[in-house]
Amino acid sequence: xxxKVIENHHHQLYRIAYSYMRNNEDAExxxxxxxxxxxxxxxxxxxxxxAKSWLVKIIINECNQMFRMRKKQxxxxxxxxxxxxxxxxxxxxxxxxxxxALLLLDEEQRNxxxxxxxxxxxxxxxxxxxxxxxxxVKSKLSRSMEILREIIGGDSxx
Amino acid sequence: MxxxxxxxxxxxxxxxxEKEIFQQKKNRFSFYxxxxxxxxxxxxxxxxxxxxxxxxxxxxxxxxxxxxxDQILVRNPTYRLDMEAKDQDIVVTIEGFVTDELNSYLYYSxxxxxxxxxxxxxxxxxxxxxxxxxxxxxxxxxxxxxxxxYVDENFKSFYHxxxxxxxxxxxxxxxxxxxxxxVDVKSGTAEVMITQLVDENGDxxxxxxxxxxxxxxxxxxxxxxxxxxxxxxxxKDEEITLKYLSLEKGITATRLSYxxxxxxxxxxxxYNNFLINDExxxxxxxxxxxxxxxxQIDFFPVEVKKIRKITCELELLYVDEPVLExxxxxxxxxxxxxxxxxxxxxxxxxxxxxxxxxxxxxKNRDFRRLDFEFKFGKYLxxxxxxxxxxxxxxxxxxxxxxxxxFDGMMYPEAETRTKKxxxxxxxxxxxxxxxEHYEYNGESANQIRIRREYKKIRVNQEIVIYSKWFW
Numbered sequence: 001x002x003x004k005v006i007e008n009h010h011h012q013l014y015r016i017a018y019s020y021m022r023n024n025e026d027a028e029x030x031x032x033x034x035x036x037x038x039x040x041x042x043x044x045x046x047x048x049x050x051a052k053s054w055l056v057k058i059i060i061n062e063c064n065q066m067f068r069m070r071k072k073q074x075x076x077x078x079x080x081x082x083x084x085x086x087x088x089x090x091x092x093x094x095x096x097x098x099x100x101a102l103l104l105l106d107e108e109q110r111n112x113x114x115x116x117x118x119x120x121x122x123x124x125x126x127x128x129x130x131x132x133x134x135x136x137v138k139s140k141l142s143r144s145m146e147i148l149r150e151i152i153g154g155d156s157x158x
Numbered sequence: 159m160x161x162x163x164x165x166x167x168x169x170x171x172x173x174x175x176e177k178e179i180f181q182q183k184k185n186r187f188s189f190y191x192x193x194x195x196x197x198x199x200x201x202x203x204x205x206x207x208x209x210x211x212x213x214x215x216x217x218x219x220x221x222x223x224x225x226x227x228d229q230i231l232v233r234n235p236t237y238r239l240d241m242e243a244k245d246q247d248i249v250v251t252i253e254g255f256v257t258d259e260l261n262s263y264l265y266y267s268x269x270x271x272x273x274x275x276x277x278x279x280x281x282x283x284x285x286x287x288x289x290x291x292x293x294x295x296x297x298x299x300x301x302x303x304x305x306x307x308y309v310d311e312n313f314k315s316f317y318h319x320x321x322x323x324x325x326x327x328x329x330x331x332x333x334x335x336x337x338x339x340x341v342d343v344k345s346g347t348a349e350v351m352i353t354q355l356v357d358e359n360g361d362x363x364x365x366x367x368x369x370x371x372x373x374x375x376x377x378x379x380x381x382x383x384x385x386x387x388x389x390x391x392x393x394k395d396e397e398i399t400l401k402y403l404s405l406e407k408g409i410t411a412t413r414l415s416y417x418x419x420x421x422x423x424x425x426x427x428x429y430n431n432f433l434i435n436d437e438x439x440x441x442x443x444x445x446x447x448x449x450x451x452x453x454q455i456d457f458f459p460v461e462v463k464k465i466r467k468i469t470c471e472l473e474l475l476y477v478d479e480p481v482l483e484x485x486x487x488x489x490x491x492x493x494x495x496x497x498x499x500x501x502x503x504x505x506x507x508x509x510x511x512x513x514x515x516x517x518x519x520x521k522n523r524d525f526r527r528l529d530f531e532f533k534f535g536k537y538l539x540x541x542x543x544x545x546x547x548x549x550x551x552x553x554x555x556x557x558x559x560x561x562x563x564f565d566g567m568m569y570p571e572a573e574t575r576t577k578k579x580x581x582x583x584x585x586x587x588x589x590x591x592x593x594e595h596y597e598y599n600g601e602s603a604n605q606i607r608i609r610r611e612y613k614k615i616r617v618n619q620e621i622v623i624y625s626k627w628f629w
Contacts, residue, residue, distance in 0.1 A: 035625065
């Protein structure tokens with residue numbers, strides 16, 4: 001069943017991974033690993049109708065996990081003095097790209113923005129993928145957009 | 159920044175992503191297009207060659223073909239030698255010596271002018287410079303076991319193994335392949351000496367057929383898998399953890415290596431239906447040596463350009479479980495009920511006691527067999543298959559004598575076709591040494607115990623060993 005979902009929706013799934021990772025190699029790696037996990041634990045999926053959203057969730061988790069791992073690696077290297085410290089203070093007076101700004105959101109906020117605005121999912125679909133009540137999706141999405149606006153440049157860009 | 163502007167930026171970002179993905183596809187398409195052009199040119203070139211047997215098509219990147227012994231030599235013509243030696247009007251031809259890091263295959267054929275069907279005898283072949291080619295070569299080039307589908311029916315011996323009869327167009331020519339250890343050097347010359355041939359009656363023909371076989375050992379392609387998977391078994395919530403290590407693609411075999419970790423030693427898994435890109439892999443029945451922690455399964459070599467997926471089926475779980483059920487034996491024949499089925503125990507006496515246990519419910523049971531134990535007076539005697547003369551009765555009524563338990567294992571019908579399983583044993587003062595040892599006093603059996611169940615639990619779970627969608 002999962003294989004069918006992969007075959008039928010591969011391009012869409014690739015787009016999700018790409019929206020997060022923003023390069024082909026990473027996106028493919030994330031998909032590869034997500035597909036393996038999904039196939040391995042296919043039996044845990046009780047409702048077949050949810051196969052696609054379940055798979056999307058696994059892909060998102062894989063991408064977020066990669067971000068977390070890279071962050072940890074960077075901090076570790078910084079502590080060893082092998083890497084430049086992370087620039088935490090963003091110069092809001094300068095335009096920063098959306099893709100960089102998304103990385104400054106927390107995981108949940110990033111998931112909401114990516115799914116809604118970069119993937120074009122409806123709130124009901126997002127609610128199913130993230131396993132979150134639709135009301136919560138609305139309010140958290142609105143909050144995420146506010147934070148993103150702050151990150152990107154406040155009023156200076158208007 | 160207004161929300162409207164942010165949404166506009168996000169919309170632009172979305173378009174940017176589309177653009178990047180499109181570019182990726184385009185690049186990839188152009189990459190494949192270039193390769194396609196090269197491929198087409200190659201195909202055109204190849205098609206002009208009259209003996210081209212193999213046309214490369216796009217689908218072949220993923221098509222997997224499992225070769226048999228004959229095909230291995232045909233597909234690897236650089237290993238063909240066709241070196242003849244003649245003695246006593248018998249021509250022995252070494253057709254090929256195929257070597258990689260997994261196995262060595264020696265192909266030979268024998269033509270006898272008098273029409274006898276001859277093969278190389280078990281003790282009649284040696285590699286004279288084995289010391290320089292192998293770290294440790296098994297003393298016997300014929301291994302002790304062989305793929306069962308290749309047993310030479312004319313000899314009907316299970317112990318002439320590691321060899322396989324090949325089809326020969328000429329009825330007077332006998333062809334065979336002998337499988338033995340891989341050579342431990344990259345290239346060299348094997349000095350092979352054949353000194354004994356054997357005919358169908360087992361008569362030995364002494365002679366001397368010697369060869370110097372040049373070889374370049376083929377380097378296998380190793381795919382590291384490194385994937386771990388824990389599977390819940392349908393038996394007392396036991397688990398098994400499988401770690402797939404690697405797949406080695408050679409010209410003599412395709413070898414899968416993995417480890418199996420479980421808490422209980424009495425659990426054994428039966429894997430089946432190995433598929434590579436959805437095409438069946440054929441297991442070499444007695445392939446690599448599995449005496450080590452890493453389990454290796456050898457399959458006939460698979461020709462495939464790109465491996466997309468390797469799967470298998472966890473088909474059966476075997477559980478060796480101790481039980482103790484005691485039943486008194488009086489007034490034979492005795493019928494006992496065991497788990498809803500009847501066991502009929504019959505006794506007869508000619509010059510000795512004979513006990514026959516007929517398990518009519520064998521087919522319906524969830525176990526392969528039971529271990530029985532008889533009590534004679536105060537002495538207990540296990541009815542071990544190795545100590546018994548037993549036979550299987552098939553559905554068509556035919557019987558097959560089984561001398562040892564090992565032989566019994568070689569009849570797959572015992573698993574699938576057996577109508578009833580009959581164990582027959584002969585006890586007598588004179589003939590069974592172990593009975594003398596226990597000072598058996600000639601009484602008939604007064605008790606039967608069921609000691610152990612060998613359960614067979616169907617699992618039928620597909621396992622994805624390896625999957626790759628991208629390269």
